Amino acid sequence: MGIKRNEIEEKYKWNLESIYSSEEELNKDFEEVKSLLNEIKKYKGILSDSWENLYNTLYLYEKILRISENIYVYTHMKQHEDTRNNKNQALSGKAEMLSTEISTITSFIVPEIIEIDENDMNKYMESEKLKQYKKFIDEILRKKPYTLSPKEEELLALSSDIANTAENTFEMLSFADVKFPEIEDEEGNKVRVTHGNFSKFLQSKNRTVRKNAFKSVYETYEKYKNTFASTLSGSVKREIFYSKARKYNSAIEASLFEDNINLKVYENLINVISKNLDDMYKYLKIKKGFLKVDELHMYDLYTPLVSKIDIKIKYEDAKDIILKALKPLGDEYLSIVKKAFDERWIDVYENEGKKGGAYSWGSYDSHPFILLNYKDDLNSLFTLVHELGHSLHSYYSRKNQPYLYSHYKIFVAEVASTLNEQLLMEYMLNNAKTKEEKLYILNYYLEQFRTTVYRQTMFAEFEKIIHEKSESGEALTSEDYCNIYYDLNLKYYGENTCVDKEISFEWARVPHFYSNFYVYKYATGFSAASILSHKILSEGKEAVDKYLDFLKSGGSDYPLNQLKKAGVDMEDEGTIQIALDIFKNLVKELENEM
CATH class of the missing domain: 1.20.140.70 (Oligopeptidase f, N-terminal domain)
Structure with missing residues (x-):
């Protein structure tokens, strides 16, 4: 229990x-x-x-x-x-x-x-x-x-x-009703897989534990595949209905219009990533060699390359690390982070029935709140610093804008959170005590690229395909969703990875697919944050002041304008390429550590 x-x-x-x-x-x-x-x-x-x-x-x-x-x-x-x-x-x-x-x-x-x-x-x-x-x-x-x-x-x-029925049904089915089987953990104890501990099992050093956790989750979703296909189709049809009712050309155009974003930004992302998949394949090939496996399976992807060290980070230690890592953002920023820790803004640990995952929320008249399901690991540390980025963005927006302009657009929402992660990454790389620890963190940095840029772009391409098919009159079944999703995994992970059939059911557990055309913003946000974090570390106060002005601007201007003032042009294809060049250099650095 x-x-x-x-x-x-x-x-x-x-x-x-x-x-x-x-x-x-x-x-x-x-x-x-x-x-x-x-x-x-x-x-x-x-x-x-x-x-x-x-x-x-x-x-x-x-x-x-x-x-x-x-x-x-x-x-x-x-x-x-x-x-x-x-x-x-x-x-x-x-x-x-x-x-x-x-x-x-x-x-x-x-x-x-x-x-x-x-x-x-x-x-x-x-x-x-x-x-x-x-x-x-x-x-x-x-x-x-x-x-x-x-x-x-x-x-x-x-x-x-x-x-909203489709989304509500998905949430109740996925988070409240669906139960995953028990598996044996590394110590041989029977443990029920949950939304909260699934990622921890996928990072286990024991390959059998990883495989059993992976299979237990996706074989469970397979049992409900038709119901989840129905809820996802309902959500897609909702967006198509509203876009047609308002005379947009498509659901994606309607969604991007809200942020005043050109469709070219979305398409550029998919195109640039598609042209840079060779670096991803190279990374996975290196990973396969490090793990010493005959085949690299989907349940191996989250496994740390270094098995000799196990970075355990208790919540109280995580707070200290974060305050040191975010020091480049200045004393005022740090004082607000301390308030979050001291004034119970954060719901830290998993409990029975608690919603899975993590988020930052709140209202104009409240301070921000953070929901976590904290485990004593590196992933939880980064989740915490990520959500604090959202919370500080919200805090600055609400303090500096009237109510109607305090809600920043979703397009820029992931910039503050990802920038925090990148500052933490740089801090931990610079303060690694051993070669093994540096290798571990270097791999973690690469995983952030894989999961935040490449994987989220794969999600974005999946969304684009299923909406276009539905708009053309196709009735999508669970089999259709599985086939589309499986083929995209083949494209993004390449011949160095054994794309297990169970991964074809992953679409059924992704809540962001019910927030139409949201996930691409993780990838664009990561790219913008890469440039801004580099500016903050290299230019100091001037870059910090511009960045804080960006946080304070809330929803008072359009996202592309806000980012341009901070120093990033998201309509330029080269912006995404800069982030991918960083990934490429990290892959080379990893290769040199072999």
């Missing part, structure tokens, strides 16, 4: 009471949002009549979103503590219903703003009170070609609750 939540020390659990100290407080906010929704209804049909009506509508809208964000974040994080808890399931469901109600009632705002005569809008914007909403309004007007009539917008908003 796993650890129960009440068996974990308080200091290792996040303090959600800092958002709501009682159920009464939560219910009070539910009621306030309901009241504000009744008030904002009065402006439907008359929003464009005067600048006062426009201002009052936007003021109420902002207030509704701000309070409801507290509700949504709190109820879902409570559910994630133990996904089996019926009360918390009900509360998060109630929050989702409220979100749907908000979307429905406020759906008149965008189409009515779009209908305002240009001359009238220019006069309205002379008001000092409305100037704070200028970018918000400009962003709405940018979407004018893809915005429908008020009645049609209301219908789309009403559909959002149903549209």
Whole structure:
């Protein structure tokens, strides 16, 4: 049996009471949002009549979103503590219903703003009170070609609750209902495989443990392949439905439009990676030699090259390492990281029913929160520093931007997290005590490239293929998903790897496929972070100041503009190539260590 939540020390659990100290407080906010929704209804049909009506509508809208964000974040994080808890399931469901109600009632705002005569809008914007909403309004007007009539917008908003069914079903099936078998660990003990310990088993020195963990997970997903195919197809169809309804050319165009990203950025990524697969093949060939195996299997990929050392990093030690590694970012940045450690921003350890993986979340009125499933290993250390990057980005955004501009676009979301990882990587390479330790960390650095750049691009290509096939009228079955996914693994891992048939079911366990066209941002973010971290280490304060300005800018500008100001042009193919050249040099360095 796993650890129960009440068996974990308080200091290792996040303090959600800092958002709501009682159920009464939560219910009070539910009621306030309901009241504000009744008030904002009065402006439907008359929003464009005067600048006062426009201002009052936007003021109420902002207030509704701000309070409801507290509700949504709190109820879902409570559910994630133990996904089996019926009360918390009900509360998060109630929050989702409220979100749907908000979307429905406020759906008149965008189409009515779009209908305002240009001359009238220019006069309205002379008001000092409305100037704070200028970018918000400009962003709405940018979407004018893809915005429908008020009645049609209301219908789309009403559909959002149903549209989330596929993702919700996936989460409940994958994280709450599916149980993996027990296997024998390295000591011969029977241990049940979980989402939290799976990665640890894949890094085991014992090949039988790795293989059994790998097979136990993917053979379990195989049993549910048709259900997972149904949920994934439902999610794909949702995106296609909304893109067609709004008259985009495709689902991917609709998704990229949100961040104001050119389709060329997405396609460049896949093209540049595809041209640089030889370096990946070379790395895997070297890995095969290090591991002394006849065949390199998929369950061998996460295995450290050095078996003589075992880097164990307890959580308390991880905190000290991170503070030293992030020192180049300056004292102010470090003081905020210390607050995260000292003020219970972080839910550290796995417990029964807890949501797997890791994330950084929070609301405008709360500090950031981090969900972890910490194991005493290097991967957990890097996961922690990664999520702290997200949290510091959110912290700076919220402190320096008004609510409506505090949410940075997803396109830049992975830059701060990956930059933190790269600073940690450099610190650990520079402070390795032995050749074996340096080799271990060098391999870990290469694995970050493999999993964050190459693997996420493979995911991105998978998404692109399945959406295009679905848009052309193909009904995709579990067999189709498996075949597409298996072929991509063959392409990305090459002839030096034995691509096991079980990997064809991996698509069924990837939650990011339900956040359409998200994963490519890991690869672009890694590339941008590579350049920025190099600038910070080589240029010092000037580069740090530009980087902090980037973090503080939140959602006040478009992502490509923000990165250009920080010193990175993501529309240039060469930016991705710079990251891959770093990978190439690391492979050569690894080869020299053989």
